[in-house]
Amino acid sequence: MSKAIRITEVGAPTVMTLIDHHAPSPGPGQLLIRHAAIGVNYIDTYHRSGLYPVPLPSGIGLEAAGTVEAVGAGVDDFAPGDRVAYGSGPIGAYATYNNVAAGRVARLPDTVGFDQAAAIMLKGMTARYLLKETFPVQPGDTVVYHAAAGGVGLVMCQWARDLGVSLIGTASTDEKCDLALSMGATHMINSSRENVVDRVREITGGAGVPVVYDGVGKSTFHISLDCLQPRGLLATFGNASGPVTGVDLGLLTQKGSLYVTRPSLGHYVASDAALAANTADVFDAVARGAINITINQRYGLDEAVRAHEALEGRQTTGASILIP
Ligand SMILES: NC(=O)c1ccc[n+]([C@@H]2O[C@H](COP(=O)([O-])OP(=O)(O)OC[C@H]3O[C@@H](n4cnc5c(N)ncnc54)[C@H](OP(=O)(O)O)[C@@H]3O)[C@@H](O)[C@H]2O)c1
Secondary structure: OOEEEEEOOOOOHHHOEEEEOOOOOOOOOEEEEEEEEEEEOHHHHHHHHOOOOOOOOEOOOOOEEEEEEEEOOOOOOOOOOOEEEEOOOOOOOOEOEEEEEHHHOEEOOOOOOHHHHHHHHHHHHHHHHHHHHHOOOOOOOEEEEOOOOOHHHHHHHHHHHHOOOEEEEEEOOHHHHHHHHHOOOOEEEEOOOOOHHHHHHHHOOOOOEEEEEEOOOHHHHHHHHHHEEEEEEEEEOOOOOOOOOOOOOHHHHHOOOOEEEOOOHHHHOOOHHHHHHHHHHHHHHHHOOOOOOOEEEEEEHHHHHHHHHHHHOOOOOOEEEEEO
16 A cells, blocks of 8 residues: 655644555656655755645655656656656655656666665755855865754765865764764864854854855854855755744844855756756766765654654754655
8 A cells, every 4th residue: 555644734743644645647747656765854844844834734755766657648758667766846755656747857877776866866956056056166165064964964065075175064963073074074063062153263264264054044043144254155045943034134244244045945956957957966976976875864654753853853964764
């Protein structure tokens, strides 16, 4: 029997329940994909909690890898049996099957397994647009990334190293700091016992950095601004500690004519061509060995509640996946 996670109300992880579910036949231009592995991402917790409203009832999850089961009318570049993955929705990946527009799906290289693909699509595309589009880094740059031992974080550490960029990371435990250093971070700051701004100033000889990539949000917003050099950019791209609200724009001028952007992957891969270019670059980085995909948590589909509790409880490192 095929299964799916459903929410009929928003709230704590326990609002997610596993139901029997028959996926509808693929519509025109769609693929019916039988999932072999499903990616867990922080955004899934926002859909579940209500921070990012979705129409209810709803599925959860934007990322999975598996095999094409059936193709809809008008699809001629995929066939049943093809190995594929997706990382930009549609919502409902926490399931045995999902129907996905063919243009939003990537064909998997033979060298990339289903587990790896489910762990790298959304996180890899995010690291790629942050480093190459939001603030295109140059060799020799020094950047700050918060929660560097996390899912996106460990990809950022490795990709920054590959681009010749020094990454100053933060994490809440010594074990997480050691892990991020082993994956390419140049410096790590234990945010539980060190002053992040002082350490960034010390490491950069007082100058600060040209860009801070901040997926933690509320609790790090002011810290991030204080790490920047004049006219630097804060890319605040997530809400792990809560959303940033009520910003006084005067702060930006006081702290050095700073820039702030609030980017979202969806806008960077809005066209099928942009999505294809991004995923091709991710798979190239994996094939070159520049990025080693780190899956440190594996759960059954029936353990989605536990997966969210661990992610929100700061108990995870690297990527988490669900196996249907
Ligand atoms: N805008 C976009 O396009 C986009 C795309 C992908 C991801 N994101 C965002 O990027 C961030 C990272 O995503 P991810 O899936 O890779 O998650 P993750 O980094 O694996 O997990 C979040 C980490 O944030 C840190 N954190 C700090 N304060 C926290 C708090 N109060 N509660 C929970 N965690 C806290 C924790 O690391 P420490 O314990 O080390 O501090 C935790 O492990 C999320 O905010 C996500 O929404 C945004």
